[in-house]
Amino acid sequence: MNDSKKKVAHTIAEIKKALEFNDGRLVGLVPTMGALHRGHLSLIQRASRDCDAVVVSIYVNPTQFGPTEDLEGYPRQLDKDIELALGAGADVIFAPADDELYPGPVLTEIKIHELEGLLCGKKRPGHFSGVATVVVKLVNIIKPDIIYFGEKDWQQFVIVKKVFKDLNIDTKVVGMPTIRDADGLALSSRNRYLTQKQRRSAKALPAALELAHDMIKNGERRRDKIISAAKEVIAAEPSLELEYFSICRPENLIEVEAIKGEVLLAAAVHAGGARLIDNKVIKI
Ligand code: PAF
Numbered sequence: 001m002n003d004s005k006k007k008v009a010h011t012i013a014e015i016k017k018a019l020e021f022n023d024g025r026l027v028g029l030v031p032t033m034g035a036l037h038r039g040h041l042s043l044i045q046r047a048s049r050d051c052d053a054v055v056v057s058i059y060v061n062p063t064q065f066g067p068t069e070d071l072e073g074y075p076r077q078l079d080k081d082i083e084l085a086l087g088a089g090a091d092v093i094f095a096p097a098d099d100e101l102y103p104g105p106v107l108t109e110i111k112i113h114e115l116e117g118l119l120c121g122k123k124r125p126g127h128f129s130g131v132a133t134v135v136v137k138l139v140n141i142i143k144p145d146i147i148y149f150g151e152k153d154w155q156q157f158v159i160v161k162k163v164f165k166d167l168n169i170d171t172k173v174v175g176m177p178t179i180r181d182a183d184g185l186a187l188s189s190r191n192r193y194l195t196q197k198q199r200r201s202a203k204a205l206p207a208a209l210e211l212a213h214d215m216i217k218n219g220e221r222r223r224d225k226i227i228s229a230a231k232e233v234i235a236a237e238p239s240l241e242l243e244y245f246s247i248c249r250p251e252n253l254i255e256v257e258a259i260k261g262e263v264l265l266a267a268a269v270h271a272g273g274a275r276l277i278d279n280k281v282i283k284i
Contacts, residue, residue: 004082008093012141015055015094019142025052029144029171030090031135034058035075035189039179041088043148046176048089055142056085057094059101063109064130070273075189094142101137109133110167112159118253119155119246119266120277131156132163139171147171152178152186154266154279155253178278180206186278193274201237202276205269208233208245209280212265216282221259223247234269243268243275250281260284 009015019027028051030043040056047054058081065071082093110132115121121128139147149157161173178186184206185191185199194202208230215226227245234242248255250264266279 004086007086007091008082008095010095010097011100012096015092015141018092019053019055021053026146027051027142027144028054029138029142029147030054030056030085031138031147031149032056032058032081032085033060033074033189034081035077035192036081036084037179037187037189037191039150039152039187041084042179043150043176044085044088044090046174047146047148048091050146050174053091054089055092055094055144056090057096057138057142058082058085059094059096059134059138061101061130061134062098063102063106063133064127066124066127069124070190070193073193073273075192094138101134110136110163112163115155115159115162115253119244119248120153120268121155123243123268128156128159132159135160136163136167136169139169144171146174148174148176150178151175152188152279153277154250154264154281158251158253184210186276188276190274190276194271198239198271198274201239202269202271204233204237204240205267205276205278209265209267209278212245212247213280213282216259216263216284223257223259226259230265230267234267239271241270243270 009018028047030047032040060074062071109129112128116128157175180186183203185203211233212226212230230245234240245267248264250262256263262283264281268277
C-alpha cells in the first residue's frame, strides 16, 4: 500500500479511528462528490489554513439524484481525487461505499420546508433533502468544527446553514467564493459533460448574470427589464435552455420585487445533458 492509500478511510470505523486524537485539534470537513476541480481545492486549502486536521469526504450520494438524473454517469476518479485532495492539504479522505453510509432501508431523512421548493428545488424534488441528510450524517460521523461549501450552489449553502441552526448542530458553516475559468464559467464537475460547442455557449450563463449585475449597479430597478435582458443573453445561445433566472433575497431565496439592499441573482441552464448553475450576490 502506498502512503496516500493509508490516508483513505473507507469505513465509519476507520475514519473515526483516524480522528481519535482527543487533544482539542480543530477538525475541518470538505464534503465532495469527487471529480475534484480547482473550486474544491480552494475549499481544501482554506480548511487546511483554518484547521489542524482536514477531512475530505468523497461520496456520490445517491439520495440527492432524481430518477432521471446523472447518478450512473457521474464522473468517478477516486485515485486521482485522493492525490488532488492530499496535495491541496487534506489529512485524511473518507470514501465510503453506499452500503457503509446507507446500510439497509432508509427510514429517516431531513425534510426541508419552503426552501426546497425554490430555485433549483422546483425541478429537483427531494434533492436538498438528500443533500441535507447526507451532510448531517457526515457531520455526525466526523464531528467537524468547521464545514466548507462552495457558494456556486448558493441554495445548498443556505439550506445547510438553516438545517444546522434548526437541529442545533454546532459545526460552523463557511462558504467560499466560486472559482471560474478565464471566460467566466464557474467550475463544476459537470462541465466535463459539455461538448466544445456547448462549452463555448455556456459562458452566456455568467455573462447573463454579469449583465443583470451591471444593470442594477447602473441604477436599473425594474425587475422584469433586468430579467428579460438576462434571458436574451441566454436565448442567443441555441444550445442553452434556461431553467430559471431569479432575483431573490440571499438569506431566504424569496423573490424580490423591490431591488434594494442585498440581492441574489441566480440562474440555472441546461446544455445538452449538463445542468449548470451560477449566481452573484449584489449589495445596493
Ligand atoms: O455539493 C456537493 O458536492 C454535494 O451536494 C455534497 C455537499 C458533497 C453532498 O453530497
